[in-house]
Amino acid sequence: MLQYDSSLDAAFAALADPTRREVVARLCDGELSVGKLAEPLDMSLSAVGQHLRILEQSGLIVSEKRGRTRFCRVDHQALSAVESWLGERRRHAEQRLDRLQSFVERRGNSDD
Amino acid sequence: MLQYDSSLDAAFAALADPTRREVVARLCDGELSVGKLAEPLDMSLSAVGQHLRILEQSGLIVSEKRGRTRFCRVDHQALSAVESWLGERRRHAEQRLDRLQSFVERRGNSDD
DNA sequence: CCTATACTGAAGTACATGCTTCAGTATGAT
């Protein structure tokens, strides 16, 4: 059985929604309240709250309540974990392709 | 309005499923037929075909039919595009954090 | 205390997803 990281399920699923990617992108610029995050979004505050819960459960963001306001920020290590999964596979695929290419070149220099 | 790449929707959604991530991971090792991909998976061939269609529509894999067999491989550039989205945000968030940290250090060396 | 602000939760609804089974098509082997 292959290793399987269920936290990647949640992270990729969270990032599959354009609203949530926009939230993540904006939080990379710094901490924002739920209200400020909701302002430019064309949906109810309740819907934004649901998106934020999904992002928080995935580990991509963390939040903290100060007074009656909840502030959110990204966890860049969580972003990094997802990025790493992709990077490892991509490099593996590219290396395989490079080896194949140089193999073809070595035997190709005699004919064609 | 922020820039919005709808192809990321499909790519992230495709990668949110563990079966599809396993398929991508195995294809990074080289081309495989639909049947070979299905072999270790605990579901019908039809279900595997549906996963492969989703991966292909997202651009993460490409396939080609030779005779009655369809062979699939990853598109490492598509993997790279998703990786880049994450990398750009992560770097942005980290830089912001670094600047904040050195700011705190500069004013922190007088007291505490 | 009273009111506004900033969420937070529950219920409902429309649509999407991840399977299943069964039937069908196209190709390779005899």
Added chain:
DNA sequence: ATCATACTGAAGCATGTACTTCAGTATAGG
């Protein structure tokens, strides 16, 4: 021509997702 192989497509079904509205809680300010 016949039969097995390798998918491929359609229909059905259970569950999950992305909202909505409305009601509720908790804190800040006057």
